[in-house]
Amino acid sequence: MEWPESGPECQLNCPHEHHGPHKHQGSYGHQEQYNNSSQAKSPAEHHSDLAFMEDYSNWDIVKATQYGIIDRCKELIEAGYDVRQPDKENVTLIHWAAINNRIELVKYYISKGAIVDQLGGDLNSTPLHWATRQGHLSMVVTLMKYGADPSLVDREGLTCLHLAVQFQHMPIIAYLVAQGQDVDAVDVNGQTPLMLATCKIIGPEPTRFLIKLNASVNAVDKVHRNTPLHWAAMSGNVAALTVLLDAGANVEVKNAMGETPLGLAQQNRNPWIIQCLMDANVDRSRNHLMLKFLKSFEKYKLLLLLLMAVIVIWVTGYVADLESDSWLLKSILFVSIWVTVQLVIRRFVSVQTFSYIPLAFLSASLFWMVVTWFIRFLPDMPDSCFQIPFALSITGCIYYFYRTWTAGPGYLRASEEEKKRTVVALAEADCLDPRIFCTMCLIRKPLRSKHCAICDCCVAKYDHHCLWIASCVGAWNQRYFVSFLFFLLTLVVWMTYGTIVYWSLHCATSYEKDGLWTFLTQIVSCSPWIVWIFLLVLFHSSWVTLLFVNQLYQILYLGLTTSERMCLIKRAHSGRFLGLRQNPFNRGCFQNLVDFFQCRCFGLFKPNQIDWTRQYSMGFEQPRAHEFQFV
Structure with a gap:
């Protein structure tokens, strides 16, 4: 809604x-x-x-x-x-x-x-x-x-x-x-607004909105002793019921007749709600020893995922490097590894932790790339002209990833009192509008900010949510993120060069002499581990190159974030396109570069400094900037 x-x-x-x-x-x-x-x-x-x-x-x-x-x-x-x-x-x-x-x-x-x-x-x-x-x-x-x-x-x-x-x-x-x-005020029947929303309004809203306002998901009415979950089950409101379950509603509460929400759903014969409640019951009744063990170490979830990714990549390469010539045996082992990984993820990795898997996979890949360089490639390229650039690449990659992660994108948060004051002030100014007020965070949105559905928080100068760092890219960390992409790109380039040198020195064949098929089979048999690492390099180099080039294009030439560019594309498809000349954030390639990286060069350049967490009005822009509004 x-x-x-x-x-x-x-x-x-x-x-x-x-x-x-x-x-x-x-x-x-x-x-x-x-x-x-x-x-x-x-x-x-x-x-x-x-x-x-x-x-x-x-x-x-x-x-x-x-x-x-x-x-x-x-x-x-x-x-x-x-x-x-x-x-x-x-x-x-x-x-x-x-x-x-x-x-x-x-x-x-x-x-x-x-x-x-x-x-x-x-x-x-x-x-x-x-x-x-x-x-x-x-x-x-x-x-x-x-x-x-x-x-x-x-x-x-x-x-x-x-x-x-x-x-x-x-x-x-x-x-x-x-x-x-009182968000839990009761009417003459003892129903709270949340109960009214779940039983009379089909859909996730205003149920989700009331929960954001701290409405109780386990309150009971005075007449039937039903919770909001009971009312949602009786009315067949699947969307509201899902929102309640996500908010931690108790599925085991019984009403005055001794009925649980699941019992009411079974009486009404609603298969979707029955399935949702049964899944919720299973999730809450699990008592597996290993699950409890992992939950007790929730704060180490990243470390555990990283360790699992390191082991999976090593085991896959080890199986590929076996001296056995039976590709059937290796195929069976590969399938077994894949099935095992899927079972572990589905059984022990929670929904919240699942988003960290790409980050763990990237980190493990970089780890084995570095190990491969020093063990396999270093003996063939001992000169400092090869080792120093590679060391700089891996150092820059680690440093800027750390800065991207620790700086954060610029999450916008407010206390409950601040949220209430904001709502009152905007309402009295007749500005309680979704384009300037976030209905999820209950805060006034600064310019260029957006609510991230994955992080469930507003981000200043929101660019995008990056799966590879398991975080948003925004006002505070975008320049570190672009630097991280640059050093990661140089790293995969050096790994590609090292792989080519290794094959030329250790494989007794070449494309010019034996043709493509013989060349491929020879390099695979020469060192399957190198082939495996090279496949990882190719995979990561593909998305890194596209993302890095796209970021530079948007930053330098357009002066836009990824989110803003997507908004313009949507407007173009709907016939409401605004020309780039109307973009108040584009100050030219050179000045965009200076502003983005905050380059001063001992006072030669003067970057435009804007705190995007507090920028609510366009007081800095060029003419006609008031016409440029991203939604």
């Missing part, structure tokens, strides 16, 4: 397209809707919009309120109309102003004595209830500034928070919680 987009710039009172009002409220659920106004209008704008209509000087005050005709409303109030007087449907003027988002009228009526928490309508609810149901965040903010109580319940027993959840108005949910509303 995405929040509605209001525009990249946080401008109050910006003009919006005007539509007709809500003219009849009734019981909410059966409204005669003539489209709602998304923003309060000035009198002049309303006069222009209604120029084609009848003369509104004779309108009654209810109709004038619905359409936001401030002059007519003031005229009638000054003539003696009681602002607290309900109409024949038991609806007051402030109710009509609230449902139609007439902010100026609400302020005026309150100044004339209107009761901000006046009950009215078929559901005996407050103006704040009406505004919440329609999703008018600006009206909710205004009413609460005047003292409206969001904890009051309507005739259905629902608070404003429950209503916001029921109608999936995420900004209002965030604002109410930030203003102190």
Whole structure:
């Protein structure tokens, strides 16, 4: 569920397209809707919009309120109309102003004595209830500034928070919680907003959003003693149930009837939910000794994966290097190694640890490359002109990998109090928009930042999540990452050169003399280990070369991150392409190079220093930069 987009710039009172009002409220659920106004209008704008209509000087005050005709409303109030007087449907003027988002009228009526928490309508609810149901965040903010109580319940027993959840108005949910509303507040049936979300709204939202707001996943209602997991199972809400399980919901809790979520799912015969709950039960009931042993050493997971990768690469090369001429035997051994690795990964490697496997494989590959160089290639190339560049390559590779890992990409984190203050400030500025506010981290997003789904955190100047370092590449570590790619590229080039020299000296054949097939079979029989290492070199050199060239192209020529470039490509396919000349971050190849690597050269160059963790506005860019907005 995405929040509605209001525009990249946080401008109050910006003009919006005007539509007709809500003219009849009734019981909410059966409204005669003539489209709602998304923003309060000035009198002049309303006069222009209604120029084609009848003369509104004779309108009654209810109709004038619905359409936001401030002059007519003031005229009638000054003539003696009681602002607290309900109409024949038991609806007051402030109710009509609230449902139609007439902010100026609400302020005026309150100044004339209107009761901000006046009950009215078929559901005996407050103006704040009406505004919440329609999703008018600006009206909710205004009413609460005047003292409206969001904890009051309507005739259905629902608070404003429950209503916001029921109608999936995420900004209002965030604002109410930030203003102190209990995210686990119960309605008349003892249900929390999370329970309401899981049983009445099919999909992952707003369940995931409420969990981000620290809603309890194991709370029970007062009537049936059901948890949110029970309600999700009964309603067949697979997406919400998956979110609850990921958040650690207890699958063994029993309700007042002694039923677990799995029992309810079996009664409803929902195969998907039954399978999810059965898998969760299996995961929680495992008591394998080896699993407990590995979990007790969770902090050593990287070391254990690295050790496993080192052993697997060595065993594979050892099998290939066996003197046996039986390729059938070697094939069987290779398949056995592969099956064993798959069983170990599936049995003992958790989902969180699985992302570190590419990193472990790369590290183990580099280890055996270095060992092979010093044991096999060094005797053939003793000159310092070969050894010094290789030593520099491996040293630079290790150093810049360490800096990439330790510096971090620039994760954006905030305390709970900071998140609440941010939500309130943005809501009151009418800027609670997903392009500037992260609905997952509940923080204001700086320019060029993005939420990484894998790391589950926002990253400053987000480039991409790199599997080979098991981390994001962002503002703080991208230059170290590019340097790491450069030294890794030189390393694989030297390994390729060493392999060619080794084959030319130790294999009694050549491509020119014996042809391709004989040459290949001879070098394989000459040293299968070297062939195995060379295959690893070819594999790593392929992605390193592509990634390094792509990074340089984007940094120097485009002045963009990978994420921003992908966004432009998507826009081009959708017909909303923005030319590169509109890119405010591109300052030319040379200046891009100076800025990226922060080159000063004893004061000769002046790099542009920007703290991308705190850069919220484009105060540094070239003309028309305000038009360049990445989503």
